[in-house]
């Protein structure tokens with residue numbers, strides 16, 4: 001059995017499925033219900049306000065958004081950081097650039113590139129095809 005620290009409260013617990021302890025799983029569920037209800041009643045709202053009004057940590061709200069558990073309505077003027085690079089996004093877990101990078105990696109794996117030059121060429125080609133996103137190195 002694996003014992004590890006809870007990612008949220010640092011308590012030791014026997015790891016099962018999640019990286020957080022049972023107490024935090026329950027807390028997370030309560031937070032989720034709070035936010036869900038709040039968003040139901042308030043359509044146009046900033047995430048920072050949601051956090052303040054519900055007392056739920058902003059990072060927890062970001063996590064729900066990245067996991068797709070909360071979907072914001074179009075009128076909600078709120079953005080949250082990309083899981084990978086922190087760029088502001090308003091849907092999904094990753095920004096467009098990181099999404100592309102992920103696709104590029106998948107393509108590389110599929111094409112079985114043998115040399116680093118080939119890999120670089122594939123990245124270059126992939127980013128040009130999709131029109132103008134330059135891969136940062």
Ligand SMILES: [Zn+2]
Pocket residue numbers: 006007008009010011020021022023024
């Ligand atoms: Zn915990």
Ligand SMILES: [Zn+2]
Pocket residue numbers: 082083084085086087094095096097098099
């Ligand atoms: Zn990103």
